Amino acid sequence: MGFRHLVSLFRNLLHRRREDRELDAQVRAxxxxxxxxxxRAGMSTQEAQRQARLELGGVEQIKEGVREIRAGHMVxxxxxxxxxxLRILRKNPGFATVAILTLALGIGANTAIFSVVNGVLxxxxxxxxxxxxxxxxxxxxxxxxxxxxxxxxxxxxxENRTFSSMAIQRSGSSFILTGLGEAEQxxxxxxxxxxxxxxxxxxxxxxxxxASEDRIGAAPLAMITEGFWxxxxxxxxxxxxxxxxxxxxxxxxxxxxxxxxDLLGTLRLQEIYVPVGQxxxxxxxxxxxxxxxxGIGRLKPGVSVEQAKADMARVTGNLAEVYPDADxxxxxxxxxxxxxxxxxxxxxxxxxFGAVGxxxxxxxxxxxxxxxxxxxxxxxxxxVRKALGAxxxxxxxxxxxxxxxxxxxxxxxxxLIAGWGMRAALSRLxxxxxxxxxxxLDARVLLFSAVASLLTGVLFSLLPAIKMSRxxxxxxxxxxxxxxxxxxxxxxxxxxxxxxxLAFVLLIGAGLMIRTLxxxxxxxxxxxxxxxxxxxxxxxxxxxxxxxxxIRASLREVHAKFRSVPGVRNxxxxxxxxxxxxxxxxxxxxxxxxxxxxxxxxxxxxDYVVEPDYLDVMGIPLVSGRFFTERDDxxxxxxxxxxxxxxxxxxxxxxxxxKRLHLNSTGQTAxxxxxxxxxxxxxxxxxxxxxxxxxxxxxxxxxxxxxMSLSVSGLGVIVRTQGTAPVFESIRRASRAISTQHVVFSPxxxxxxxDGSLAERQFTLILLAVFAGLALVLxxxxxxxxxxxxxxxxxxxxxxxxxxxxxxxxxxxxxxxQGARMLFAGVAIGIVAAxxxxxxxxxxxxxxxxxxxxxxxxxxxxxxxxxxxxxxFPGRRATKVDPMVALRYE
Amino acid sequence: xxxxxxxxxxxxLDMMILRALTRTEMHCLGISRxxxxxxxxxxxxxxxIALPRLHRMEEQGWLVSLWGESQNNRCAKVLQADxxxxxxTAKRKQNDGAASP
Numbered sequence: 001m002g003f004r005h006l007v008s009l010f011r012n013l014l015h016r017r018r019e020d021r022e023l024d025a026q027v028r029a030x031x032x033x034x035x036x037x038x039x040r041a042g043m044s045t046q047e048a049q050r051q052a053r054l055e056l057g058g059v060e061q062i063k064e065g066v067r068e069i070r071a072g073h074m075v076x077x078x079x080x081x082x083x084x085x086l087r088i089l090r091k092n093p094g095f096a097t098v099a100i101l102t103l104a105l106g107i108g109a110n111t112a113i114f115s116v117v118n119g120v121l122x123x124x125x126x127x128x129x130x131x132x133x134x135x136x137x138x139x140x141x142x143x144x145x146x147x148x149x150x151x152x153x154x155x156x157x158x159e160n161r162t163f164s165s166m167a168i169q170r171s172g173s174s175f176i177l178t179g180l181g182e183a184e185q186x187x188x189x190x191x192x193x194x195x196x197x198x199x200x201x202x203x204x205x206x207x208x209x210x211a212s213e214d215r216i217g218a219a220p221l222a223m224i225t226e227g228f229w230x231x232x233x234x235x236x237x238x239x240x241x242x243x244x245x246x247x248x249x250x251x252x253x254x255x256x257x258x259x260x261x262d263l264l265g266t267l268r269l270q271e272i273y274v275p276v277g278q279x280x281x282x283x284x285x286x287x288x289x290x291x292x293x294x295g296i297g298r299l300k301p302g303v304s305v306e307q308a309k310a311d312m313a314r315v316t317g318n319l320a321e322v323y324p325d326a327d328x329x330x331x332x333x334x335x336x337x338x339x340x341x342x343x344x345x346x347x348x349x350x351x352x353f354g355a356v357g358x359x360x361x362x363x364x365x366x367x368x369x370x371x372x373x374x375x376x377x378x379x380x381x382x383x384v385r386k387a388l389g390a391x392x393x394x395x396x397x398x399x400x401x402x403x404x405x406x407x408x409x410x411x412x413x414x415x416l417i418a419g420w421g422m423r424a425a426l427s428r429l430x431x432x433x434x435x436x437x438x439x440x441l442d443a444r445v446l447l448f449s450a451v452a453s454l455l456t457g458v459l460f461s462l463l464p465a466i467k468m469s470r471x472x473x474x475x476x477x478x479x480x481x482x483x484x485x486x487x488x489x490x491x492x493x494x495x496x497x498x499x500x501x502l503a504f505v506l507l508i509g510a511g512l513m514i515r516t517l518x519x520x521x522x523x524x525x526x527x528x529x530x531x532x533x534x535x536x537x538x539x540x541x542x543x544x545x546x547x548x549x550x551i552r553a554s555l556r557e558v559h560a561k562f563r564s565v566p567g568v569r570n571x572x573x574x575x576x577x578x579x580x581x582x583x584x585x586x587x588x589x590x591x592x593x594x595x596x597x598x599x600x601x602x603x604x605x606x607d608y609v610v611e612p613d614y615l616d617v618m619g620i621p622l623v624s625g626r627f628f629t630e631r632d633d634x635x636x637x638x639x640x641x642x643x644x645x646x647x648x649x650x651x652x653x654x655x656x657x658x659k660r661l662h663l664n665s666t667g668q669t670a671x672x673x674x675x676x677x678x679x680x681x682x683x684x685x686x687x688x689x690x691x692x693x694x695x696x697x698x699x700x701x702x703x704x705x706x707x708m709s710l711s712v713s714g715l716g717v718i719v720r721t722q723g724t725a726p727v728f729e730s731i732r733r734a735s736r737a738i739s740t741q742h743v744v745f746s747p748x749x750x751x752x753x754x755d756g757s758l759a760e761r762q763f764t765l766i767l768l769a770v771f772a773g774l775a776l777v778l779x780x781x782x783x784x785x786x787x788x789x790x791x792x793x794x795x796x797x798x799x800x801x802x803x804x805x806x807x808x809x810x811x812x813x814x815x816x817x818q819g820a821r822m823l824f825a826g827v828a829i830g831i832v833a834a835x836x837x838x839x840x841x842x843x844x845x846x847x848x849x850x851x852x853x854x855x856x857x858x859x860x861x862x863x864x865x866x867x868x869x870x871x872x873f874p875g876r877r878a879t880k881v882d883p884m885v886a887l888r889y890e
Numbered sequence: 891x892x893x894x895x896x897x898x899x900x901x902x903l904d905m906m907i908l909r910a911l912t913r914t915e916m917h918c919l920g921i922s923r924x925x926x927x928x929x930x931x932x933x934x935x936x937x938x939i940a941l942p943r944l945h946r947m948e949e950q951g952w953l954v955s956l957w958g959e960s961q962n963n964r965c966a967k968v969l970q971a972d973x974x975x976x977x978x979t980a981k982r983k984q985n986d987g988a989a990s991p
Contacts, residue, residue: 008949022967026918029966032935033919057938065942070949 008070016076023063031056061389076393078401085402087176095374096406096474103410103456105774106363110418111449113356113767115422117349118448119439121342123240125234126260129199129298133337134305136166136295138330141600143692145333147290150276152327153192155319155362156295162311166297168276169263174714175246175272176538176743185538185714185745188246188272190279190293196223196257198298204229206255207242214275216285221275222251228271246272247713248541249279263296269465282706288326288599296337308546309334320762329600341434351840352767355509358502359771360452364460365499367406371399371464372492373789383473395469396462403461404454411453415441418449425767431736467491489793491785493822499782500826501833503775504863508834510772512845513765519847520758526679527579528619529750533719533728534578539712540741546706551712552634555700558742559611561734562719565725573700574716575609575707579618579679580753586696590650591660591669604665605646605696606681609703610718615676617720625657625674627724633701638663640670643678646694661696666704683757685846717744725748764844776863779826780870787819788874795881803883812875818869827860893924903943906933908952908971915958915970918944 011019031052056062088094127133137145138152148156148168152817157166170190177186193209201208204226213221222233222244226889233239243250257273276284276293283289299308312332320327365877382395419441426436470683483571543551555573562571576584587602589595596602608614623644632639640661645658656672663670679695680687687693703711721727728747755762791798798811838850848855909922910916921944946973947953948969958968 026967027937027941030918030941033917033966037919055936057936062938065938067947069942069946887896 005083009075017504019070020063020067023066026220027056027059027062031059051401052136056162058389064389072223077397081398081401082396082405089405096372096409099406100409100413102363102366102370102778103407103453103777104413104417106360107407107414107449107453107456108421109356109774110360110452111414111418111424111445111773112425113349113353114448114452115418115441115445116425116439117353118444120435120441121346121349122437122444123435125338125341127337129641130337131770132164132299132301133199133336134163134308135299135335135340136300137169137333137335138290139333141291141329144501145294145335148291148295149287149289149291149326150284151287151612152330153293153295156312156315156332159315159318160297160308161712162300162303162308163297164300165198166295167192167198168293168295169195170276170279170291170293171270172292173279174536174538174739174745175274176541176713177244177246177250177433178248178541178741179245183741183743185269185536185743186228186246188274189270190276191273192276194413195273195296196261198296199261199263201257201261201521203255204258205237206253208255209275216277216466218275218277220249220251220278221254221551222246223255223257223273224253225261225270225272228270244272248544249278251278281710287328298332305334305336309743325598328598344650345434345760347840348764348844351509351844352764354837354840355768355771358506359458359774359778361545362499362502362775362782364456365495366503366778366782366785367403368460368463369462369492369495369499369786373785375464375468378468382468386469386473386648392850396465398613399465399468400458400461403465404457407453407457407460408603411449414453415446415449418445422663425763428688447549463495464493483621489790492789493818493825496779496783496786496819496822497825497829499779500823500863500867501829503772503779504827504830504859505834505837506768506772506775507859507863508830508838508855509841510765510768510864511859512841512848512852513761513768513852513853515852516759516845517761517765520761521686523680523684523847525579525754525825526620526677527750529754531721531724532617532619532750533721533747534574534581534750534753535575535717535719535728535731535747536714536745537717537735538737538743538745538804540715541712542741543712544709546709548634548708551708552701553790554709556737558738559612561738562717562731565727565730567721567723567725567730568719569722570613570720572611572614572718573619573711574614574718575703575711576607577681577695578716578718579606579681579750580683580757581748583681586666587664588661588696589664591662595662599664603650603694604692605642605694607665608695608697609707611696611700611701614697614718618679619720619754620679623675623677624655625672627674627676628697628699632699636702638668638670638702639673639699641674641676642672643676643697644694645678646696647675649694654685663698666698666707668702668704670702684754685753761844777864779863780866783819783822783867784870784874786822787815788877789873791815791874791878794871795878796887798878798881799883799885799887802881803887808879811879811881812872815875815878816868816871823864823867823871827863830863831856831860903935903939904952906935907940907943907947910971911953911971915968917958917966917968919966921969935968 021228031049035045035048038051039045041048081566124130125133127294135145136148136156137143138148140146149509150168153166153168160166168191173188173190174185175188177184184430191209191214193211193214196203196208203223206223208223209221212218224239224244229235229239233234233242239253239256242253244253245251251274262270281291283291297308301304309332312334316327316331320330383397405432422441424438426439515881517540539551539558543554559573560573562568576586584607586607587604589598589602610628612630614620615622615627625641626643628639640663642656650656656675658671660669660671661666678693681693681695682690693695719727719731728744732744735744794814798806798814801814802811834856835851842850845852902924906925906928907921910921910928918940920938922937922940925933925935944953944955948955953969953971955967955969958966
């Protein structure tokens with residue numbers, strides 16, 4: 001746009017009136033000149049003027065032609081259209097409210113879901129060059145992403161050529177903190193020294209661990225998190241250099257980790273970071289022991305994940321040759337950080353995003369239908385405008401601008417709904433969704449909802465606008481007003497059918513989730529989760545150095561104390577795996593077979609180290625033999641109980657009772673004394689698909705002396721309660737009564753654990769159900785509106801039919817038949833669309849297929865019933881038509 | 891009408907208007923009659939076509955307008971080609987193909 005153009009633009013916009021006057025004068029002068037010409041040609045003055053007018057044509061049209069060409073014309077007419085549109089909306093508050101609310105629901109739901117997608121998937125990870133970060137695991141025969149042994153990690157770090165740095169972390173450890181108020185349990189993570197540096201995390205104050213400080217035998221140092229710093233030290237800056245007593249050992253505080261750091265975005269509370277070399281676990285230097293250590297590395301610039309994989313294959317291959325005992329069959333699994341964090345949620349978030357898009361489409365269709373229905377009352381208005389010379393383009397523009405106004409108001413209201421809906425949705429699922437804390441209404445979300453609103457506006461107003469602007473001026477102005485209404489009914493019918501189809505797809509989605517969850521809820525976990533409470537227990541740190549007999553005596557005392565707490569029925573300590581919350585594996589080989597050459601050739605089993613009451617506490621059925629008794633203690637011969645899976649897998653067709661197992665992890669040889677039911681360790685849905693399902697139980701009191709002293713710093717307690725009354729506070733009091741250094745922590749009921757494992761599906765179900773409900777309501781409003789509108793248009797015809805003797809049922813059939821056609825078309829399209837779309841859900845469903853015929857039938861029935869109900873009312877009204885009134889109608 | 895053709899016609903009309911205005915300033919009707927004369931009656935430019943075009947050319951700075959008087963003392967807006975704002979003929983030719991009159 002040149003300078004001259006700008007000048008014209010301003011002149012035209014600022015001096016519109018003067019420009020108009022001048023134009024008027026010019027056109028009039030033109031007419032006079034024409035007349036003069038005619039007079040010169042010999043006409044009478046009157047005839048000359050008439051001929052001049054004829055030649056000139058419509059004065060207003062000419063003026064409009066000039067105005068259109070002027071700079072700024074677009075802006076000017078745009079504002080004119082906006083003003084006019086606002087006036088029209090004010091004149092029809094009922095219509096405007098319904099349309100705006102419909103759109104607000106659609107846009108609001110979309111904005112809410114988009115803000116989640118934006119925060120979780122679109123925003124970059126909060127680390128510099130996050131694309132270089134790769135999660136590292138050991139791939140083992142039983143685990144694709146198993147934990148790394150410390151010696152292997154040190155070799156990986158040394159031998160690789162593709163990583164600029166590599167670090168490990170072992171989260172989920174707990175320390176008992178003493179010397180700072182009452183003794184308490186704090187969450188700790190062991191890290192290697194490059195951990196923070198490679199993630200670009202800068203300590204708030206102080207420093208992070210330097211290169212050699214993570215070695216075994218280095219001085220004990222600790223970093224604390226901002227939250228812990230605030231809670232325990234009131235954010236005092238002199239905290240650096242102070243000593244922290246963890247598990248009875250003094251650690252020097254060297255730095256504070258900012259609260260914003262949360263590696264996997266899971267919001268798990270972290271309090272303390274300690275160099276991995278400080279871990280007193282006896283197996284830390286064992287090359288075959290995983291111990292829950294996982295790694296993260298930063299690729300050198302320009303190195304691809306594939307190259308790094310090849311490099312690590314070389315490194316692990318070499319290690320397998322050097323240490324065949326521990327490392328045969330062990331590889332490295334490299335997964336980009338982003339994929340590790342978000343790969344799982346990406347699918348279901350996009351699924352929800354698609355579903356909510358359907359809701360918006362339905363809202364669009366509904367408003368388009370409202371506009372179409374309203375077009376009757378505006379038919380004359382548009383015919384008049386057309387007769388006055390408005391072009392089709394101008395009419396369409398006017399209507400589209402009206403639509404945009406509706407959409408913008410809808411979008412604005414939708415933002416309010418989104419803000420509220422987002423908080424409501426997130427509060428349902430804080431744990432299962434990584435990065436939930438980063439979800440919010442930022443600029444991108446606002447832009448999204450603005451663009452969504454405008455596109456919606458164009459989408460729903462374009463079809464009615466085109467239809468309306470094509471109306472035949474003559475027939476409309478003649479007063480019939482029925483010109484083209486047949487076409488419009490077809491359009492409305494098609495829109496309703498589309499709406500029904502969209503609603504059908506959403507209902508199928510929700511239906512499949514309901515069936516899935518019902519199937520999961522009906523799936524027995526293999527134990528009775530009702531009234532079962534789990535929590536952690538740690539004993540005074542001084543006991544660590546005590547002899548195992550003292551520890552056992554202390555544990556027996558605690559057991560008796562807990563057992564006597566009112567409301568507690570049964571108590572069992574637990575070590576090793578806990579159903580659905582933590583796994584632990586032991587290696588074994590069967591007595592009578594040769595000891596396998598390496599650990600990798602041994603058999604694996606999930607190990608549960610429990611007390612005699614465990615079976616009662618968990619409600620696991622005993623299949624044969626016996627479970628442990630009090631006599632299976634440290635003085636008795638080692639015994640074991642296996643589950644049905646282990647029995648079938650390793651003793652097919654035999655009775656396992658009396659057989660003996662060599663337990664590699666403890667060095668014991670235990671005799672199998674009983675078989676119990678299988679417990680779904682890996683979750684209700686996943687357990688069937690896992691490789692490692694064999695389960696092995698051993699008595700707690702037969703734990704090795706070494707493991708016994710380890711258990712001092714933390715073991716599990718599982719309690720069956722009488723009724724649902726909370727007992728944890730009483731247990732805490734009982735524990736404190738023994739000593740202030742007995743700490744109980746992290747209470748969780750089994751029901752909560754199971755619910756947690758279903759949280760993602762429940763979240764999907766709730767949202768899909770909300771969307772499907774919205775869709776159903778909108779679609780039934782849509783079909784109701786169209787059927788009643790069509791019925792009102794046919795009131796004369798119905799009157800004649802009644803006058804000719806049509807019965808009420810005939811009239812009802814006539815009206816409902818109209819709706820039924822739309823409905824059946826919609827259901828037919830919906831079935832096809834649902835078959836295509838639900839394939840995306842195949843990973844979320846359980847126990848059914850995505851083409852589950854029962855769900856399809858039920859949804860089709862539901863939709864049909866609702867649609868018929870929606871058609872019944874206008875049909876009913878039509879039967880009440882008095883033929884006399886109807887015939888006199890026009 | 892395809893946009894190409896519209897542009898071609900507009901371009902042609904612009905050139906004819908400018909040609910009509912080479913010798914002397916004229917009002918709208920005069921320009922129409924002059925074009926009719928030049929093209930030997932092939933083009934009869936009506937006011938509803940000519941006026942918007944003249945305004946457009948004026949906004950683009952090819953023409954200047956002022957209120958003057960016609961031969962028989964009618965007050966009329968007269969137009970003259972603006973020497974400074976002569977259209978970039980070469981460029982237009984390129985855009986419009988065979989647009990030269």
